[in-house]
Amino acid sequence: MTAALLELQRLEVSYGGIRAVKGIDLTVADGEMVCLIGANGAGKTSALKAIAGLLPVARDSVRFAGEPIGGRPAFELVRRGLALVPEGRGVFSQLSVDENLAMGAYSRRDRAGVRADHERVLALFPRLKERHRQLAGTLSGGEQQMLAIGRALLSKPRLLLLDEPSMGLAPRVVARIFEVIGEIARQGVTVLVVEQNARLALETCNKGYVMESGLITLFGDARALLGNDAVRKAYLGE
């Protein structure tokens, strides 16, 4: 068993007076690809935001590479190797594609490395290469999602967090996005993805957690979850 890169211990998140996450345990080992699935409002996004430093949580409830990081501000966590692709993509619509990517590399000082990674991301997403000088706001939804993922990759993350990457996109585009996420994982980046499209998430990942009204109700091998009757009924529409 490899060491845990991310470890949540009894993570609680309150958000606007509501306890959205009511004490969950979750582990992502180095090199794993893990998904967190569940219905709308189950607390998935709150959990992810808390990990990334966007919501206040207890210090010891989030550990990254062995160190407690709960409650540290987001900008600091990026430097430690944690990147979040937020729900709704969050591209800077008034900045060009290139400028968006440059912001992804904001915390890095190795110019040559950044330039090489910039090229690598453009190679990974040829659509972005064609439009690299265009304002991000003029891209289609799928292109914006690619930009958001590429931008996160430019911070050279050890752990990539993705919040609903399929949201609002056509099925064909969603399939392509998940292909790319799989590719990123194979290149050695650890991935934790929150997703409502449970089938696609479980088919792509090797481990899965199921969240229901603020609690983890099931977890295990992704394949096993795909075959689990409760999961099939509740999330796969069978």
Place this chain on the structure above:
Amino acid sequence: MDTFIQQLINGLTLGAVYAMVALGYTMVYGIIQLINFAHGEVVMIGAMVAFSVIGALVGADTGLSAPIIVLAGGVVAVPLCIAVACTMERVAYRPLRAAPRLAPLITAIGISIILQHLAMMLWSRNPLAFPQILDNRVFHFGAATVTSVQLAIWTVATLMMAALSILVYRTRLGIAMRATSQNPLVAGLMGIDINRVILATFALGAALAAIAGVMVGTYYGIAHYTMGSLLGLKAFCAAVLGGIGNIPGAMLGGLLLGLVEALGAGYIGDLTNNWFGSNYQDVFAFIVLILVLVFRPSGLLGERVADRT
């Protein structure tokens, strides 16, 4: 025709100053959606500091040439104004960042009053006359004239605005400023410490304001502790005219407002059969403000590209 050219020259000078001050309003608004009504006071402090430095150097009989002395005024005024602006951000605005928008706005007015009265106590309640050291050479164009001070103001303003444009559109800090202004939360996810970016924005605005203060002081030859309020309000009008939050808009708005004011003052007597005189000069900025708010609230360049989500 000579009046026209003369007022054009005066208007460009005034406009250059308005543009420099309007940039401070628009950059701060762009990044934290606050109209920093104390910004005019930063200009005033710039002029006051320059007055003291220039006075001291002239009095000390250093033998330095006049342009060097004025430059020294600017060199001292810039860091002091930056310190004032950064202090107000840190002490007054940052704690209110999550508060309803009215709270920081009222705070800004409060800061403005505090700074005015501090300046009154530190310097004087009376207008302070700048030592007339620059030999104001006059160049003639027909019956119109340009002075060397006006030429210097144009040159410095152009250089400063060019430098600012490069900073905002070409450098890492500039892109981070624009990113933060669009979405501070996501900017944080990029590893940007938005508190530092916001401080840098205040500092840049203050540097421009300090230089504008030195310009106004040497152009009119006078500094007074209330000089920042009307100047600040007019520069705010210029920022709204260009489109608040829009950097090229502030430059354009400042220049246009200066021209409108100078031409208006030059012709209002003829046009109204001397019912109104050039003492109505100050009215034009606010007429422009009202017209913009009624007919084009987003300002001249304030149109935003439609966002897809």
